[in-house]
Amino acid sequence: MPEVKTPLWEVFIRSRNGLAHKHVGSVHAADATLALQAARDVYTRRGEGLSVWVVPSSAITASDPADKDMLFEPTASKIYRHPTFYEVPEEVGNM
Amino acid sequence: MYTQALNTKDAPDTAEPEAHAARFQERIDTEERIEANDWMPEAYRRTLIRQISQHAHSEIVGMLPEGNWITRAPSLRRKAALLAKVQDEGGHGLYLYAAAETLGVSREELVDQLLAQKARYSSIFNYPTLTWADIGAIGWLVDGAAIMNQIPLCRCSYGPYARAMIRICKEESFHQRQGYEIMVTLARGTPEQKEMAQDALNRWWAPCLMMFGPPDTESQHSDTSMAWKIKRFTNDSLRQKFIDATVPQAHHIGLAIPDPALRLDEASGHWLTGPIDWEEFRRVLAGGGPCNRERLAARRRAHETGAWVREAAMAHAAKQSAQKQAA
Ligand SMILES: [Fe+2]
Ligand SMILES: [Fe+2]
Numbered sequence: 001m002p003e004v005k006t007p008l009w010e011v012f013i014r015s016r017n018g019l020a021h022k023h024v025g026s027v028h029a030a031d032a033t034l035a036l037q038a039a040r041d042v043y044t045r046r047g048e049g050l051s052v053w054v055v056p057s058s059a060i061t062a063s064d065p066a067d068k069d070m071l072f073e074p075t076a077s078k079i080y081r082h083p084t085f086y087e088v089p090e091e092v093g094n095m
Numbered sequence: 096m097y098t099q100a101l102n103t104k105d106a107p108d109t110a111e112p113e114a115h116a117a118r119f120q121e122r123i124d125t126e127e128r129i130e131a132n133d134w135m136p137e138a139y140r141r142t143l144i145r146q147i148s149q150h151a152h153s154e155i156v157g158m159l160p161e162g163n164w165i166t167r168a169p170s171l172r173r174k175a176a177l178l179a180k181v182q183d184e185g186g187h188g189l190y191l192y193a194a195a196e197t198l199g200v201s202r203e204e205l206v207d208q209l210l211a212q213k214a215r216y217s218s219i220f221n222y223p224t225l226t227w228a229d230i231g232a233i234g235w236l237v238d239g240a241a242i243m244n245q246i247p248l249c250r251c252s253y254g255p256y257a258r259a260m261i262r263i264c265k266e267e268s269f270h271q272r273q274g275y276e277i278m279v280t281l282a283r284g285t286p287e288q289k290e291m292a293q294d295a296l297n298r299w300w301a302p303c304l305m306m307f308g309p310p311d312t313e314s315q316h317s318d319t320s321m322a323w324k325i326k327r328f329t330n331d332s333l334r335q336k337f338i339d340a341t342v343p344q345a346h347h348i349g350l351a352i353p354d355p356a357l358r359l360d361e362a363s364g365h366w367l368t369g370p371i372d373w374e375e376f377r378r379v380l381a382g383g384g385p386c387n388r389e390r391l392a393a394r395r396r397a398h399e400t401g402a403w404v405r406e407a408a409m410a411h412a413a414k415q416s417a418q419k420q421a422a
Contacts (some may be wrong), residue, residue, distance in 0.1 A: 026193045030408035066134045
């Protein structure tokens with residue numbers, strides 16, 4: 001009998017209060033409740049986190065690696081966006 | 096190793112734009128990580144799918160020989176540790192399946208390949224666990240050999256695989272230590288217990304050396320895998336590292352390595368072993384090991400008897416989302 005595929009979920013864990021959730025991997029689960037449970041079992045067996053998010057993998061829209069140059073090039077050419085671009089008289093000290 | 100069965104060589108790619116391939120190799124050479132959506136040669140993708148899924152299958156099948164002793168562990172402490180270890184191995188299998196899936200293969204296909212015997216797993220898990228000492232020997236030797244192989248994989252060129260390996264390596268050292276602790280306890284126990292530890296070492300030693308795969312002179316995959324930085328050390332060099340690390344550990348607890356030819360080469364500082372029975376290795380990989388049938392039958396049974404759970408969970412999810420939409 002052909003089985004229906006079990007959906008894929010991406011797992012994010014906050015390891016400590018004050019830190020952002022970080023992607024750690026993925027799990028398969030029929031629904032959100034089971035996904036959360038599976039994520040807890042698979043990714044937090046040694047106190048790795050305080051909070052878990054699960055997001056259906058199909059809900060993620062990703063940029064195309066081929067567009068990398070077009071999307072991120074300005075960070076390299078617009079050096080005037082960085083503080084070191086500007087000169088401040090030495091006598092003034094740190095600014 | 097867990098991926099030792101990489102015995103078929105892919106035909107080289109021909110139809111791929113050379114500029115892409117050159118740029119790809121340049122990225123590898125400068126230690127850039129390759130991510131799931133990046134362009135990659137088809138052969139790189141296929142090699143990784145095969146290697147990562149074999150690795151995943153090995154973790155999952157590897158739960159069986161140890162699972163055999165959970166109910167008969169000699170103390171609650173040992174039982175809790177073994178249970179946690181076997182659960183870790185299940186987790187390792189799942190991290191690795193997820194890493195393989197980023198390359199465009201589904202979990203269902205991967206599981207089917209294992210059950211249909213189209214994919215392999217490490218030869219080591221086709222040996223039986225006859226006594227409690229085998230649990231010690233597995234943790235000490237099998238996990239010890241796995242660690243040797245897995246540490247360099249943490250720097251593998253494929254990002255998702257490397258990240259999965261980092262998680263796995265963090266967990267493995269507990270596995271090896273709990274195994275060695277069992278061996279230490281037995282070796283310092285009654286004469287019968289010490290004999291049991293020696294017997295386990297006698298049976299597991301040679302199969303563990305085979306875990307690193309065929310000798311470099313016969314290994315077909317090494318060259319391309321090395322150029323792609325999927326692999327960073329040859330089978331023989333990892334095997335030697337394992338031997339050098341393990342022999343003194345055996346001697347320390349008064350156990351003898353079951354190899355009359357074993358000797359320390361003063362000049363190089365390496366422990367040299369006698370010949371390895373590669374016929375046995377090939378036979379076990381081809382399905383002729385003592386437990387091949389039993390292992391596969393256990394996986395098939397688990398898959399079939401678990402089918403109703405997967406179906407029920409999907410039916411429940413469909414019903415819930417329909418009710419939500421109606422409300
Ligand atoms: Fe493992
Ligand atoms: Fe392990």
